[in-house]
Amino acid sequence: MTLRRVWRYSPNYSGRGGATPRLLVLHTAEGATTHEALGNFFAQSSSGVSSHTGIDDKRGECGEYVHRPDKAWTQGNANPVAISTELCGFASWSRSTWLNSHSNMLHNAADWLAEESAATGIPLVKLTASQAQGSGRGVCQHADLGSWGGGHWDCGSGFPIDDVLSWALGGAPPPSGTAPPSGGTAAPPFPYPSSHYLGQPDPDPSCHSGYYGGVDTTNVRTWQQRMRDRGWSITADGQYGPQSEGVARQFQAEKGLGVDGLVGPQTWAMAWTAPVT
Secondary structure (H helix, E strand, C coil): CCCEEEECCCCCEECCCCCCCCEEEEEECCCCCCHHHHHHHHCCHHHCCCCCEEECCCCCEEEECCCCCCEECCCHHHHHHEEEEEECCCCCCCHHHHHHHCHHHHHHHHHHHHHHHHHHCCCCCECCHHHHHCCCCEEEEHHHHHHHHCCCCCCCCCCCHHHHHHHHCCCCCCCCCCCCCCCCCCCCCCCCCCCCEECCCCCCCCEECCCCCHHHHHHHHHHHHHHHHCCCCCCCCCCCCHHHHHHHHHHHHHCCCCCCCCECHHHHHHHHHCCCC
């Protein structure tokens, strides 16, 4: 769903000093329960803080306070490389509270991530704290930024970030009465030499995108269909595009693999052998 962005100007922003955003950062507001109330707070120069956007329980909209090219003031020294949103919730909430009482807010957050990723090219992959504080590109929570980001702990241990990222990538729960495969089945042999991979079109002869037909298209479709069977929302069209790369990155992060968005022998095999989580 495309979010309706309700503009409310905040004077609390500055330029990025030539830095390029590489992080999409999720926060909890810890007070305001609507994006309007949050915007009223950010509209005061005396508050000295801001965020690019704010998200509440009204499905299909969010508040916008600082334009994307500018730097919002919400995560300390990480501000130059971050695009941020504040969820109108609390880091103390449990996973059950988030999912059962604030599903609209979570789905709005997923839509926001998808829109920001499409606009900036920042991948929808969950970063570890070390990746977020290093040079990683992707999605993190305020807590992942550590003292560099101000030493906060939001969005809290109960925040269902994996669910939100799955929705942002187009994932959905399996239909009622069905269940995804459990994993643990034998994987078909990786169809190329071990140094080759499935990836977006690239002149590297080791890359197989499926965009040019033939056996590559068949092999890409085989992997895509397996990921669909595991519960991922991915089109099995035989062409390895941005959607396939995004699913691969999320899957690699989930399974503790190196996150590069390419399907080599290990990522290929684990699509069949790894448990579905």
